[in-house]
Amino acid sequence: MRTHLLRLSRPTSRRTLATVHPGSPPPTTSTFTSNSIFPREPHAPAVVTSCLPGPRVQEASRGIQQFQDSRTHVLVAGNYIVDLDGNAFLDVYAQIASIPIGYNNPDLLKLAKTDLFATMAMNRPALGVFPPGEWKDMVEKAFLSVAPKGLNQVFTAMCGSCANETAFKAAFMTYRDKQRRLSQPPGSPAGPVEFTQEELASCMKNQAPGSPELSILSFKRPMVDWPAIKYPLEEHAKENAEAEAKSLQDVEETIISMKEIRPVAAVIIEPIASEGGDLHASPAFFRGLRQITKTHGVSFIVDEVQTGVGATGTFWAHEKWGLAEEDAPDFVTFSKKMQASP
Template sequence: MPEQRRILRTELPGPRSRERHERRGEVLPRGLGTTLPVFVERAGGAIIVDVDGNHLIDLASGIAVTSVGASAPAVVSRVRDQAAKFTHTCFLVTEYDGYVEVAARLNALAPGDHPKRTALFSTGAEAVENAVKIARAATGRPGVVVFDHAYHGRSLMTLAMTAKDDPYKTGFGPFPGQVHRAPYAYPLRWPGGAEKCAAEALAALEELLAEVGADTVAAIVVEPLQGEGGFVVPAPGFLTGVQEVARRHGIVFVVDEVQSGVGRTGAMFASEHEGIVPDLLCTAKALGGGLPLGAVTGRAELMEAVHPGGLGGTFAGNPLACAAALGVLEMFEDGALLERARDIEAEIRERLSAVQSPWIAEVRGRGAMMAIEFVRPGSLEPAPEVAKAVAARCHAQGVLTLVCGTYGNVIRLLPPLVISSELLSDALDVLAEAVTGIDVRPEPGAR
């Protein structure tokens, strides 16, 4: 485990990272982007150590993947033991206990007391796409309803479901059809004001269903707390309303918790904050503790609608990833990590509420899934140049942050749940200084 403090031995990126990054450009395509061009030598807890010996505070967690910390002992030990036995057989060929145990744990943890089944996959996009397949098989309907600002993955189907074009969809069409988009109840940006947000968004959803024909829609797919779209917490009552609409029309209610699930928000699933019970629940990212694993957990009668052989994949539910997931889930058993996620939210809110800046429109989120949205002073006009500049200043000081949002004007904070208060405080000091010290000019053509 590396020392859990920020240490800068070189500028960032350092000379060894720059050398490796130059080679990367010779062997990899430019389509593979990067947030901070440093090469990692090792990582543990909430610290990333690069090849130049710098210790960076990780407020990204590999985009919400290493929620229990990088190289968590409970994960590493289980993976090591499993690797010594076998690394792969394909569960569709010969079975193994790890797959069944992960599924059993997810069935028990997912909201609702109805009988459940779980199928494992390799990525979040696979989980979402398979949820659509299951919903279509169960209903005999083709349509899918998604929401503004949504992000659901990079496969062609999930790109059709994702709202933002650039960089995710540009040049990759045409996309699968019969995907319909409704407004998400985004309180800060709702034209009628936050008080009317939920009711008006639900009315718009009903209008959309009337236009396309509710009896043609297999699934409504929603993030309970939007991820790439800007960590948007929906207006109170919106998600329960969406669930009620889906039930009334016989539509499968699919909740995408790929980023918000597995303890990230201070509950095992963000759905719990809203009191909603998904028909199908999609998880991934943090589930595998750093190894690729996704899952669809749902009502038994829906999951059983697919014919034998209709679900799966060569690497789906790989034994090493299942071993890692059992380690992750073990770490949540005593409730301490969920409590820590809630404490992280309190610490972030307290520190950032003291930051005086005309660029900040809102600090929002739940648990260890927090964000700052930046706008031009005196307006709600997005300020993506500010988010970009703040992230760059944080990176230069050894604090890894991510930019997100439909307009690229949001800084998202995804610290590992094992981060100490001292380390988080140091990172937030750097972030606060970056915000208050920023001096930017609008980018040409910026919204």
């Protein structure tokens, strides 16, 4: 039985509410629109300082530097995004993929004020031990109602990294289960193969034979380069097809060459390598990758932390690949935009 894991993230930018810092200069009336469902929503970006970051942002950043490294500060902002100097920006990053449907969405704010939300946030039960009575319905409505085609199970984790790490663990267990079944003599009963005492004891120390050396194959780092796609696509169709074919060949050769060293238990890929550099590939490339993983008994993990939840026009970006249901990914991981990390 396949184990499936989900995880989401990277939101689409919807309508947002401008929240200007109390110390900011009052924006002009032309900055905001009056016919929005969001009070005081900017109708367009507006830069009002002679430089970016502006003087108030620089001052605030220096203050933060006293207790936190401020070198990454681009903005010290309110919400549209409107910074301390009154510059209004369209946040196309959606707070590093953590905002589900835009800032201060009225429906989410209304939900956050309910007794159920307050109870869940306040008590935060260890769900594996003390799940609330509503948990089944909540999971089915929130996650399984939008589960990718071919996947019907969900496992919740603490964060996006945890979701991927949990998928890795499940892939390792799946790989070893296949190995153990294949090692059984002909005529052996179907079902799980019992662990030996040596395996049980050694896995607690992260040692073989209970914890054998296995690996996860990813792109760009550490193993295989993402295909070098050139644009415009219609002018480089031949070169792009060759680049994708070369990358797929590298994947298969790596899986084969690693079998006697540290077997590849899973391949993980993002539909678009977002923070990795906005890297793309064709649906044919991803379909080819899926077939390679099936051929070699390797799990296929699709990381939709950045691309899931409608960020690309479909709820899951990998829907655009045209995979048959029997070729569905083994794991789809997601996180922040669903306000949870399965």
